[in-house]
Amino acid sequence: MASVSVRKETNTLYLDFRYMGKRCREQTSFKATIANKRKMEKLLTTIEAEIMAGTFRYVKHFPESRLAKNFSDNELELHQPEEWSERQNQVYVPTFKEFIHSWFEYQKIAWRKSHIANIESMINKHFLPYFGEMEINNITRNDILKFRSVLAKVPGRNGRTSITNNRINKIMDPLKRIFEDAAEEFNFITPYIRIKPLKIIKSDVQPFTIKEVNRLLESVRDDYKDYFLIRFFTGMRTGEVDGLKWRYVDFNKRIIKVRETIVGGEEDITKTDSSIRDIQMSQPVYDAFLRQKAHTARFGKFVFCNREGKALNHNNVTKRVWYPLLAKLRLEKRRPYQTRHTAATLWLAAGESPEWIAHQMGHSNTEMLFRVYSRYVPNLTRMDGSAMDKLLDHNLEIRYAAY
Structure with missing residues (x-):
């Protein structure tokens, strides 16, 4: 049955009807108000009447629709109402x-x-x-x-x-x-049943130690020192740091506003809703942004860019700067994304609040934090009972002191 429905993502109306055995859905730009819905219902009534009479022409009502081209040839062939009725009642299943x-x-x-x-x-x-x-x-x-x-x-x-x-x-x-x-x-049963996902090997998390971070920052090319320093101590994703714009760097509040990213060379919104966040700058990160501003602010909107003001190409940076640097220092080959993992483990080792770290990383909760990173910080999860021993010793001493 034909209907006027609301697309939740945009809160706009679309028409849903059958024509020549096919289901047709045509999106409109009208917002889902009562007045607009009545207007669309009136249009849909007209469309249904024309279909029954054999006078409906798709291109007349939806000239920009891709479906209009599919129907145009058949519409010219059929003129009699009974022919339209027969075609309309056919159940067509596409390839x-x-x-x-x-x-x-x-x-x-x-x-x-x-x-x-x-x-x-x-x-x-x-x-x-x-x-x-x-x-x-x-x-x-x-x-x-x-x-x-x-x-x-x-x-x-x-x-x-x-x-x-x-x-x-x-x-x-x-x-x-x-x-x-x-x-x-x-109206058929989906064949995609009882098909379980394949087992996945746990992600390879290989964070750097603080000593290795210092070696990397001391040895990397001067024009990339602040780039990698900021990556190591903010936990930003590759697309987030490469797509970072100066308008999202707040020197007064000392925060980085993660609002956009770059994927495949194109500017886009962040990965998830929780990825939209404010990252607090440590002093080294704050100083790095000041130095970077002196170098690239004049080129345009991106914090890290080439001389044409365009955002960095992460594949180029990885192949020409990152991997040669690891090879020079004889460190195991790892993706630049490990800088993000490094930030998480360093924050944990420093004793920062897990909730605060999760927010800085753009996680919706602390589950991933403990599941992925806690094993790299022995003091965070001793698993040897020593913390309980200290607690009991302290309380037992107090109890015995009362006798």
Whole structure:
């Protein structure tokens, strides 16, 4: 049944109706007010009447819609009401390729730019080559399991023979949502059932010691000393520090406002809602920002940039500065992201409040903090009973002193 619905992400109205055996959803720019909903319901009544009469033309009502092009040829062929009625009552089930394109267009309005690019890459590189020409309601659970086994044979990065289980799970996650939405729309049981995620090896957390941090900062190129100092002592993610703008550096309050990031060379919003935060500057970090301001403020909006004022390319920094530095100091090869892990362990070792650290890191709670980092700080979790011994000794002494 046709309806006017509200898209929660944008609080705007969209029309949902069936036409020539297909489900059609057309987004509007109207906010979800009572007046606008009545207006859209009136339009929908007109559309339904025209469909029944055989006079409806998609392009007339939705000239900019991608669906209008799909319907234009058939609309010209059919003129008699009975022909329209017969076509309207047909239940049309699309191929995976046909469904995924409309699904993607409908979903991406609520996604970040980086997520849109990631999902689009999965669709073109993995989903379409395997499922593209299959009718979506005929795809079975066994087809999906075979697809996952094919993914396991895809070559990985840096010479790896295959992609990781973690990457396979991330490719499979949107596929589950796709089949759930298709099953709901075309009234069949989703084939994505009883498919558990592959087991993932725990993330390789290899923080640097404070001695190693000092060695790195003493040996790195002068033009990158403050860049890495700030990374080591703020715990900022790569995209956050590379996309940091001067307007988010508050020297008066001594805070860094994490509000944006750079992903794939494009400015974007932060990774999660909890990633939006204010990081307090320690004195070394404050001094580093002052020095950096003298060097790059004149080039433009980014704190760390090239001479053209553009944000740093993290792949370039990693290959030309970071890895050669580790090799020079004969330190184990580690990603620059380990600077973030280092900040967390140094804060813990210094005795900072776990809640404060979690906020600085952009975590929603302290769970990850203790699960991932506490093992690198022996004094934080002794696990030898010595703390309880001291507590009991102190209380027993007081008790016996009373006799």
